[in-house]
Amino acid sequence: MDTIANSLRxxxxxxxxxxxxxxxxxxxxxxxALHAGFVLARKPGKLPCETLKYEYGLEYGSDVLEIHKDAIKPGQKVVIVDDLLATGGTALATIKLVEQAGGEVVGVRFAIELCSEFDGRAPLKGYDVQSVMQY
Incomplete structure (x- = not known):
């Protein structure tokens, strides 16, 4: 966690x-570690209040992510973090939700990146993407 946190200080x-x-x-x-708030991006129907939604394509279909409508205020600086970067679809959907809410994506971080099988960075071009380990 220190590696990721230090890249964002x-x-x-x-x-x-x-x-x-x-x-x-x-x-x-x-x-x-960053003394920041935390927002959940969930699958549909799991959050109790009004939500923003983003539907995104998967290799064999589609999925939807949601966040609470009031979770991100316009202009807030937001980092997206996940365990694994493969195709980049989930990360891109999360970026779109942040931007839909008016937030600014200042970093996208992953513990592991599967770069030998996928080019997950391609859909995330233009964003600051880093991973701790690459396979």
Whole structure:
């Protein structure tokens, strides 16, 4: 966690967002390390209040991510963190949700990147993407 947190110390991060489900574990620890708030990006129907939704394509279909409509305020600096970067689809959907809410994505971080099989960075071009380990 220190490696990821240290890469973001100069960003003045307001919020960390983690996609369901392993992003919750990494994201909450990172938010604690950065003294930032934490936002859950969940599958449809799991959040109790009004939500923003983003549907995204998968290799064999589609999926939807949601966040609470009031979770991110316009102008807040947000970091997205997840355990694994493969195709980049979930990360891109999370980016779109942050931007839909008016937040600014200041970093996208992963514990592991599967770069030998996938080019998950391609859909994330233009964003600051880093991973701790690459396979």
């Amino acid at each position: 100069d960003r003045q991060v307001d919020l960390v967002i983690g996609p369901e489900a392993r992003g919750f574990v990494i994201g909450s620890a990172l938010a604690y």
